[in-house]
Amino acid sequence: DIQMTQSPASLSASLGETVSIECLASEGISNDLAWYQQKSGKSPQLLIYAASRLQDGVPSRFSGSGSGTRYSLKISGMQPEDEADYFCQQSYKYPYTFGAGTKLELK
Amino acid sequence: EVQLQQSGAELVKPGASVKLSCKTSGYTFSNYYMSWLKQMPGQNIEWIGNIYGGNGGTGYNQKFKGKATLTVDKSSSTAYMDLSSLTSEDSAVYFCARLSSYHVFDYWGQGVMVTVSS
Numbered sequence: 001d002i003q004m005t006q007s008p009a010s011l012s013a014s015l016g017e018t019v020s021i022e023c024l025a026s027e028g029i030s031n032d033l034a035w036y037q038q039k040s041g042k043s044p045q046l047l048i049y050a051a052s053r054l055q056d057g058v059p060s061r062f063s064g065s066g067s068g069t070r071y072s073l074k075i076s077g078m079q080p081e082d083e084a085d086y087f088c089q090q091s092y093k094y095p096y097t098f099g100a101g102t103k104l105e106l107k
Numbered sequence: 108e109v110q111l112q113q114s115g116a117e118l119v120k121p122g123a124s125v126k127l128s129c130k131t132s133g134y135t136f137s138n139y140y141m142s143w144l145k146q147m148p149g150q151n152i153e154w155i156g157n158i159y160g161g162n163g164g165t166g167y168n169q170k171f172k173g174k175a176t177l178t179v180d181k182s183s184s185t186a187y188m189d190l191s192s193l194t195s196e197d198s199a200v201y202f203c204a205r206l207s208s209y210h211v212f213d214y215w216g217q218g219v220m221v222t223v224s225s
Contacts, residue, residue, distance in 0.1 A: 034211040043202055043215035044152070050209055087152060091210035095168040096154040 002026050002090050006099030012107040013078040021102045023088035025069045032092035035064055035073045038085045038101075047086075048073060080106055109133040111203055111216035118222045123193055129186040129203030129216050136184035137161040140206040143177060143188045146218075147199045157206055158186060193223045 003026035013019045023033065031051040036044035046055045048064035051071055061076045075082055083106045088099040114128040129141065143155040156167035158177040165177050174197070176189040186203055200220050204212035 032210065034209075036212075043204075043218050044212070045215070046207075046211055046213050049207070049211045049213075053209075055213065089152075089211065094166065095170070096210070098152040098154075100151050 001095055002029065002093055002097050004088055004090055004097050004099040006088055006102055008102060009100070010103040010105070012105040013075075014107045015078055015080070017078045017107075019075040019078055019082075019104065021073045021086050021088075021104075023066075023071045023073075023099050025071075025090055025092075028068050029090045029092035031067060032090055033064070033066065033071045034089045034091065035062075036087045036089065037082075038087065040084075044087060075104075078104075078106065082106075109205065109214045111205065111214055113201075113203060113216040113219045116220045116222070118224065119193055120225055121194055121223055123223075124189060124191045125193065125221060127188045127190070127201055127203075127219055127221070129188075131184045131186070131205075134205070136179075137181055141177075141179070141186040142204045142206045142212060143175065143186075144202045144204060144212070145171075145199045146202065155188070155201075160184075160186070190221070193221075195223050197221060198223045 005024045033051045035048040038044040052064045063074045086102045110132045112130045117125050119125050137160045140157045142157045145153045155171045158165045178187045200218045202218045203216040205214040207213040
């Protein structure tokens with residue numbers, strides 16, 4: 001199975017701060033990478049797919065980048081509603097696998 | 108509006124089975140795969156398997172073969188997951204989620220908590 005190593009495990013950011021979360025795949029995944037946001041007690045919501053494509057309705061402060069084995073999610077200007085857990089997911093090979101998550105809190 | 112409505116929380120005894128449902132609306136059920144995923148408290152998300160709404164064709168994560176069985180009822184646009192021989196390791200929140208053409212999960216059900224306890 002492809003292992004997805006996500007970092008950091010947790011971070012706190014001030015209002016308006018730019019935040020980056022990284023995901024490292026155990027092998028190349030050819031941009032088949034998605035990012036999800038999960039708020040407490042809720043189901044995950046798709047933010048980014050194909051490494052850098054913004055899902056409809058997602059604010060433009062969210063962006064994704066990367067290639068090969070390294071990918072990142074950037075939030076340009078932390079907002080209170082961005083406090084959540086974030087997960088990456090690869091769809092390059094079965095079984096689909098997820099990173100362990102990053103807990104983002106507002107400082 | 109795409110909606111996935113899951114059945115309610117379950118409390119089941121060890122060794123028993125449980126059947127979870129995911130009723131969909133707002134899109135053509137037979138044109139998409141439905142996925143099921145597991146999330147234990149405070150832990151990672153695991154993909155269990157996919158089922159095609161059109162013909163019921165399935166694909167499973169090897170880890171869940173023998174544990175989960177996916178089925179669909181096209182007439183009611185509903186997907187089901189049977190979990191068998193339940194143990195405490197099966198206590199988790201289970202989600203259904205629609206699989207997009209990019210093999211990502213673009214719409215999710217609200218999740219259902221399954222608790223295995225005597």
